[in-house]
Amino acid sequence: MSEVSHGTTETKAQGEARDLLVKLVGIPSVTHKERACAEQLKTFFENHDREVWIDDAGNVRAPADDGVLLTSHIDTVPGDIPVRVETLPSDDVAWGGGGSPPGDEADVLWGRGSVDAKGPLASMAVAAVRTGASFIGVVGEEVDSRGSRYVIEDREAEPDAVINGEPSGWDGITLGYRGLVAGTYVATSESGHTSRPENNAIQDAIQWWANVEDEFDTDEWEPVFERVTPKPIDIDGGLSEDGLSVEATMDVQLRVPPSMSTEEVIEITDGYLDVADRVNWDDRVEPVMQSPRTKVARAFRGAIRQQDGDPRLLRKTGTSDMNVFAQHWDCPMVTYGPGDSDLDHAPNEHLGLDEYDKSVAVLETATERLL
Known part of the structure; x- marks a missing residue:
């Protein structure tokens, strides 16, 4: 793996921030296997004389000034992307912000998690040690958010403000996310000759899902953020082992816009069920939409403008x-x-490491204003 070149014009602080990012990306941390990366993150805070520990869920906890809680996730999805730093023509570099990378060339870090979300994670950690803000690196975000759910139950008091780490581009501020309901449809019918006209469980599953999709079908011009998006994830069906029934299961997810609640979506989908079928809903996450006029959003708009950016909401x-x-x-x-x-x-x-540098600067400025 290539080392980050600090060069003669880079400050020591910038070099340290880049080094942390490269180290974190270089340690695989697929969901449920985050420990080694968590230990590296813990070491970073220890080296800056911060109180830090790894809790029972596997989260890295570095409490300090709760005027701001900086948090991002340690885990990644699977995927082997060789970790390396390369210098490439600027036009070949994905730039998460509204503009192009400066100059003719740019240093680029490749690797699983560089964007989602070790870039945000490292920038949060750096900003936390520079400003004295509280920090938590959470686990399990890519699967079930078990880390953040543990934090909710374990903390005695809520912070004054939260900055969550996910890629938005250095000049972007994410204010809203759709919610999610997920579950498993289950149906059973008596076995019989395929010449019979009655629906079997597989047909019932197909019909139920077709009704759900029709219910939430919208005009193609309606923004995706404002729609319910139903998606089948897995389907299985056939004769039972004893040959006496036909069984069908279907794992489904529906994304929920802020105009609805997960309860409303479940009620609508359950309305198309027959007596012999059901859905076991096992995951519910409510949508969120924050105002652009909160103190946190204002702090970020000012910090982005200070870096000559035009804030995107x-x-x-x-x-x-x-x-x-x-x-x-x-x-x-x-x-x-x-x-x-x-x-x-x-x-x-x-x-791109130039974008990472800008994000660290924006994050540090915004956090200082909030503290």
């Missing part, structure tokens, strides 16, 4: 740990971090 069609925090804490929050979110989970995931 974003709404994301997926979900994040911000949904979990917003459901339980009544404090202002935004999501922010370097990187082009189109590269999330992608085979060519990479982050």
Whole structure:
């Protein structure tokens, strides 16, 4: 793996920030296997004389000034992308912000998690030690948000403000995420000859899902953020082992816009069920939409302008740990971090280090203003 070149014009602080990022990306941390990366993050805080520990869920906790809680996730999705730093023509570098990388060439870090979300994670850690803000690196965000859910239950008091780390581009501020409901449809019917006209369980599953899709079908011009998006994830069906029945199961997810609640979406989908079928709903995350006029959003707009940027206000069609925090804490929050979110989970995931530097500067300024 290539080392980050600090050069003669880079400050020591910038070099340290880049080194932390490269180290974190260089340590694989697929969900449920985050420990080694968590230990590296813990070491970074120890080297800056900060109180820090790894809690029972595997989160890295570095409490300090709760005027701001900086948090991002340690885990990544699977995928082997050789970790390296390369110098490339600027035009070949994905730039998460509204402009292009400066200059003719740019240093680029390749590796799984460079964008989602170790770029945001490292920038949060650096800003925390520079400003004295509280920090938590959470686990499990890519699967079930078990880290953030543990934090909600374990903390005695909520912070005054939350900055959640996900790629928004250095000049972007994410204010909203859709919610999520997920479950498993289950149906059973008596076995019989295929010449019979009655529906079997497989047909019931197909019909139920077709009704759900029709219910939430919208005009193609309606923004995705404002739609319910139903998606089947897995389907299985056939004769039972004893040959006496036909069984069908279907794992489904529906993304929920802020105009609806997860309960409303479940009620609608359950309305198309027959007596012999059901859905076991096992995951519910409420949507979130923050005002652009909160003190946190204002602090970021000012910090981005200070770096000669034009702030962009974003709404994301997926979900994040911000949904979990917003459901339980009544404090202002935004999501922010370097990187082009189109590269999330992608085979060519990479982050320009110039953009990372800008994000660290923006984050540090915004945090100082809030503290």
